[in-house]
Amino acid sequence: MTAPSTIDSQHLSDLLASAAPPRVLDVRTPGEFEATHIAGAYNVPLDLLREHRDDIVKHLDEDVVLVCRSGQRAAQAEEALRDAGLPNVHILDGGIAAWEAGGFTVNRGAQRWDLERQVRLVAGSIVLSSVLGSIAVPKLKWVAAGIGGGLTFAALSNSCAMGMLLAKLPYNRGDVCDAQTVVSRLLESNPS
Structure with a gap:
């Protein structure tokens, strides 16, 4: 497996201003996308x-840049697209966080917590509650151990079951985002 090809925010900004800009696919949840995204980006959540x-690959013949919060979900999306035979895939180094930190323009909507922040809140709350609860019910400490094990597995496998579950909550769904809608949007803007 080859290392993913990354580009920095300045390079992406230059490419977007060029005569042949790349397709920017934002693989975050629709809720995260609605809150903040790069102008012209298409929302294609990772699970979709x-x-x-x-x-989706059938309609991507130009360069593609994948964006998420920090780059982890984009790396997973990059692997999936390369496995499907798409050779011209890049990842925005540092994700939307680096894009914003670089002072580049974003479209903003209703503000929501990023999925990664939601995972930290839920995991931390469960661990804290189970440790405190274990004072009265000692076996609750195993709930904290289970969450710790899950987070360790998530880091080692570069996946997050809790994040995937949280992404399905209505709060994170935002506008309807299905394969047919994504493909029709790609076709509408296809230059060929």
Whole structure:
């Protein structure tokens, strides 16, 4: 497996201003996308991209830049697209966080917590509650151990079951984002 190709925010900004800009696919949840995204980006949540990658790849003949919060989900999306035969895939180094930190323009909507922040809140709350609860019910300490094990597995496997579950909550869904909608948006803006 080859290392993912990354580009920095300045390079992406230059590419977007060029005569042949790349397609920017934002693989965060629709809720995260609605809150903040790069102008012209398409929202293709990671789970949707994985499930319908072959249909989506058919409509991506130019360079593609993948964006998420920090780069982890984009790396997973990059692997899925390369496995489907798309060679011209890049990842925005540092994700939307680096883009914003660099002072580049974003479109803003209703503000929501990023999925990674939600995972930290839920995991931390469960651990804290179970440790405090273990004073009265000693076996509750194993709930904290289970969350710790889950977080360790998430780091080692570069996946997060809690994040995938939280992404399905209505709060994180935002506008309807399905494969047919994504493909139709790609077709509408296809220059060929």
